[in-house]
Amino acid sequence: MKIAVLGAGAIGAFVGAALHRGGADVHLVARGPHLQAIRERGVSVLSPRGDFTAHPHATDDPAEIGPVDVVFLGLKAHSYASSGPLIEPLLGDHTAVVAGQNGIPWWYFHRLTGPYEGRRIEAVDPDGATSKVLAPERAVGCVVYPATVIESPGVIRHLEGTRFSIGEPGGEISQRCTDLSDAMIAGGLKCPVEPNLRDDIWIKLMGNVAFNPISALTRATMVDICRHAPSRRLVAELMEETLDIAARVGSTPDISIERRLRGAEGVGDHKTSMLQDLEAGKQLELDAIVTAVVEMADITGAEAPRLRAIAAATELLARSTGTD
Template sequence: MKVAVLGTGAIGAYVGTALHRAGADVHLVARGPHLAAMRQYGVRVLSPRGDFTARPHATDDPAEVGPVDYVFLGLKANARAACGPLVAPLLHDTTAVVAAQNGIPWWYFHRHGGPHDGHRLESVDPGGAVGAVLAPERAIGCVVYAATELEGPCVVRRLEGTRFSVGEPDRSVSARCLAFSGAMVDGGLKCPVEPELRGDIWVKLLGNISFNPISALSRTTMRQMCLHGGTRRVIEIMMHETLAVARALGCEVGVSVERRPAGAERVGDHRTSTLQDLERGRPLELDVLLAAVVELAEITGVEVPTLRTVHALSDLLALRSAA
């Protein structure tokens, strides 16, 4: 199995090292100090399960890698429309793109069935730019339940979790999903193949759609948000509105909204990825988390006043931080 990892942040590097340990032919596509460090030292993973170092091939030139069986896409969603020159040399006729992404993916309505089958979401795939470089037919969805962070160039710390759920847009249990899952498991990760992966997408989104923008707007950690009564209530309302949109699309998510803030509080003083991006002057990945659900609410006729309010505020924050 030949795999290219495009987007070698904490998640991409972690998955790349796991697949490398499983015996896959892994190529990490990176640049700058991160690439230089990986070439010199490999990737160091620090984990409660035991630290280790792996040395997969690392390059800044996808043409040097050539076509692969799988591209594991660890890029932020707002970087995907421009990734065509990086992806193109990695593709052959049957290359699968395993898309690890928070929020609503660009392939969401591909082979969805029902009245919205094939619909393109402007907030997720503006002008069709993402679909033009990442054909939905290639997509394998991936919902990440592992928490990792980069402690420095080529040093990944796993905080918790090892689960990466994967699934086909058409809900089939395909040979390509099973093969990828097997390699991930051989590398020490959990990787169930989920026919109804869209349910996992909404479960993960419940936290991201609320905690991420609120943390950036308030500059607070998970624990701090949940300990503040007013903010906690806003988070719960956002979650209920999100579940209403999911139900309108035929996706029943059996989770307790009231238990989610309690679980987040136990995480402690963790800064969400959106807050970290804000502090580092990076673009905020909010369109696929929040704008997409507001757009879905318009399509389905669901009232989401709190989501709209938080979206307006966080969108202004994103514009100001990018100026």
């Protein structure tokens, strides 16, 4: 299986190294000192499960790679619509696109039976710009559970988790999903093929939509938020509103709010990705994690007052700090 990782950052390089270790034909698209280090020394993964180094091909020019079986997107969701020049050389007639993103994906209503089938979510697919670059028919959904950071160029620190849940928007167990799952498992990762992947999306989003903006607004870590009674209560209320929206579009994630809170508290003094981006002066992932959820509340008629308040405050934060 020939796989390109477009955006070989913390998660992308981790996935690429694991896939290469498992025998896949892997090509990383990276840039700057990170690319130079990978070319010279490979990708070093430092992990509680065991350190290893992989030496996949790495480039900043996707045209060197050509069409592949699978493109794994390690880019932030807000850059998808402008990624055309990078992704087009990688696309063949049957290339699948696997987006390892947080939040609501641009393909969410593609092949979702019910009153919203085919609906476009403007927050993640403005005027259809993302779908023009990444046709929903190519999409294989992916929910990323591992936590990783770039410790230094070419060096990935794997903190926890090995699960990448994948699934077709239509719910079938396709050959392209089972082939990718096999390749991921061969590399030492967990990769279940889920017939109801949207439930997994909402389970992760329950945490992201609450902890990410609160951490950015307060500069608090996840454990700080959980152990402060008023903020813990606010997180629970945000999760309740999120589950209400999920139910309105046909998803019923099988997890309790208290269990989700305990899991987040167990992560410890971890800064969310949104807080890390804020401190680094990078654009915040608001569109997919927060704005799209509020838009789905509008679509379904959900009130979601706390989500709307958090969205307004975080959007103002991004505007005032230049991270919008």
